[in-house]
Amino acid sequence: MNIILFGPPGAGKGTQAKYLVKKLNGYQISTGDILREEIKKDTDIGKKIINHMNEGKFVSDEIVNSLLKNHVFDPIKKEKLIFDGYPRSITQAKNLDALLIDSKQKINHIFFLNVNKETIVKRIKKRKILEKRSDDDLDTILKRYDTYIETTKPVLDFYSKNSNFHEIDGAMEIDQITSKIETFLNV
Ligand code: AMP
Secondary structure (H helix, E strand, C coil): CCEEEECCCCCCHHHHHHHHHHHHCCEEEEHHHHHHHHHHCCCHHHHHHHHHHHCCCCCCHHHHHHHHHHHHHCCCCCCCEEEECCCCCHHHHHHHHHHHHHCCCCCCEEEEEECCHHHHHHHHHHHHHHHCCCCCCHHHHHHHHHHHHHHHHHHHHHHHCCCCEEEEECCCCHHHHHHHHHHHHCC
């Protein structure tokens, strides 16, 4: 089963992705984690993207798409992909469609965790204390939310007509969101 978790930064996609990984024996494909790893390893890509990431701006579609490809084609991860934070633009959504066709896969469920800006700001402030992420200061949070509204929201229109698209109230408690997701999984 392949799943996309979709929603603004701080909506709880990472938390639900980790649950789904356990439940379905899946693999979390977090482009945020993949990009942070490039920075940690100080690779050429890492050097290119560090400022963008710290400013809360999107990394170019070209870089993200190139890093994603190996995961989609990885035979171990096939049919067990839990996308967290990808796709975030129409270009990325179209790229994912093409990669899925080429690798003979499809998306079974798209979960849209919908949360308002106030709740997100509160949550990310808390996460900053817990995880010490350098891109979690308030200005960056607001910038990331604005980027989300501008670039990522159109992706909703791309997916929302699909019968496997499910909108979930992301302001609910973690367990309630998990239960809601489970009702669609039939496992
Ligand atoms: P996340 O961990 O998903 O909140 O992502 C953290 C940061 O990584 C974002 O603010 C972007 O700078 C970058 N990023 C993660 N995923 C993507 C993506 N799909 N496209 C572009 N930039 C991304």
